[in-house]
Amino acid sequence: MIEKKIFYVSPSPHVHSGDTILSKMGTVVFALLPAYFVGIYYFGLGALVVTSVSMLSCITFEYLIQKHLLNKTPTISDGSALLTGLLLGLNLPSNIPYWMVMISALFSIGIAKMSFGGLGQNIFNPALTGRVFLLISFPAHMTVWPANLPLNMHYLDAETAATALSITKEYAVNTFEIKDLLIGHTGGSIGEISKLALLIGFFILLIRKVITWHIPISIFTTVFILSELLHLAFPHSFPTTGLFQILSGGLMLGSIYMATDYATSPMTTKGMLIYGVGIGIITVIIRHFSIYPEGISFAILLMNGVTPLLNKYIKPKRFWED
């Protein structure tokens, strides 16, 4: 006779793809590395300090809040706090004081993420919320970018320069070459400068199926078409072409990594397209008609607020529908 042994029981299915939150977050971090390295190369010490402080504070704050405020088991090992920290750091100029980075991290994790219920429950993208919080609270620090000098060893005292977007906005002339924008030879936040590095990351995310093309491509297309039309209609007021608009500022970092944030973007492909087009329209309006040179952060946060509505009313294509 066979010995009586008790076995595990569980509902089906009994196999799993092996995907975990950590593997998804890890892939995003991996995809961000090219842009991160370009940032460190051009901004040197400052970039290293800002991103390290940002990542460390996000992880620490998440741990402290979960452990001592919520009395729960901390989930920092899922990698989401690290990713928020990295994204926040890459969205800041490299000469910003470290204590501002810490405040911003506390706002990101504490207000934007944990107060809504933690991972997956937040309405607004935590890293962007932290960035916009700084932008509104300390505008002087957030709109001055260090100049682009390879292997810069200066941090707070770095030489400053304007970004492509702010110059063209202020003087209504476009003196930038597409090649520089692609490589990253321009001022800006740490992670946004090299579009080529960001596009490499985009391909990694697409190949590993972490995100789909719908959100980034719909934002690019909308921004390109609208800016091009404005440029063609009023070349004197709007000297920049559609291509320039896509390749400048934080548009690419925002649309590939921030707008596609799982929790704050729509669940269905139709919803994603509407969301992307919405972000594109708002970005173009802010960039062309407001006092801010940059608009992608606000656009994403505004459309984050629309996401629950899109999820409620836009249903996926059912099997039996054509």
Place this chain on the structure above:
Amino acid sequence: MFLKTFKQGGIFPKTNKFASAVATQKLPLPSLVKIPLSNHIGAPSIPLVQINEYVKVGQLIAKADGFISANVHSSVSGKVLKIDSVISNAGIEQRAIYIEVIGDEWESTIDQSRDLIKECTFTSEEIRSKITEAGIVGLGGATFPTHVKLNIPETKKATTLIINGVECEPYLTCDHRLMLEHGEEILVGVSILMNAISVEKAIIGIEINKSDAIKHLKNLSKSYKGIQIIGLKMKYPQGGEKQLIEALTNKKVPSGGLPIDIGCVVQNVATSYAVYEAVQKNKPLVERILTITGKSVQSHGNFWARIGVPLTHIVEHTGGVPSDTGKIIIGGPMMGKALNTLESVVYKGTSSLLYIPTIESVLKTSSNCIKCSKCIVDCPMGLEPYLLMSQCENSNWDDMEQNRVLDCIDCGCCDYVCPSNRPLLFHIKRGKEEVVKNIKQRNTQKK
């Protein structure tokens, strides 16, 4: 080469078909069988035998109770001991007829020879009644009585017979072996089924990982009229009837509808084989092929097992349970049931005994939904599993109904891809039960 498949959703799990090259073997008879009265979806059958009565193999021992039910035949010869309970695969007590095995004496009407009988002169009604008599149920796993599917309502018309040789579940190889070893019989069975529902056209869909079976059946099918073999791209859940129909014919079963609504009738290859045996050989459904496999199994195999044979007997004669086994599954790993003990027996729908190592058996803790939308992307029915689960947790049965929970086919793709390990399918199944209950209640109130 461009291969057909269904369009929406679906996953690509590792196939792990270790036993696909192992020919089928016969198992020795046990000393006791417990033949369950609920071998199928529908009402349990009514026992016809007395205690201490001597029965032969193939003798009717319980008859169908109503239309959606099936006859049960003795799978062994011997003495009826008692009618008592047996623990089913789901862990529930069900009634079964206990028979003490004495020798192996078959009913004289059954043709036990292995000669192929191609000629079938029966009318479609005669075929259907023979199938009803033989107690044939869908052997793909759902065990829905076959005669019900073949009885087409007068308002509808069948145009195509679809034969399911997909076997998209990982590990399972019983249908594959059957197609290789009994290809002719399956094709005769398909012709008989075509005759039974009066259609001119039958399509057998087989996934491309069984290319030998596709080739074999294609060669044989040249001498059969109207049977087409189509190789399909590998993708789970292609064996789901709605997905299979779409893959083969590009037609879609409407929400809440049945295949017959678009003129299709779907049967499994093993069912076709059983139909052949019932009609041409007078042999009722008393045995089936069972795959025994798993990652730590030394000798994988496909075995002909009689219905009602205790699983312990099968385990003893197939090398025992591997020592690192944490979970035993009846059926495939995607939709099969996990057993808590080996007290169950072989049912008509038991397609495999699958040993899962302990490391893969332990339930991982689930975390927050991160809204990654993988479950939506991979749902073959276009549902929103994440939403259905949260609605189930809040007991929002009406919302679940509106979000089409009843169209779920239980394939488990959502659970498979979930990075947070959330038990999505469990909650969806639970919601389905409640929704069905509510609909029944509404209907009785209307009356």
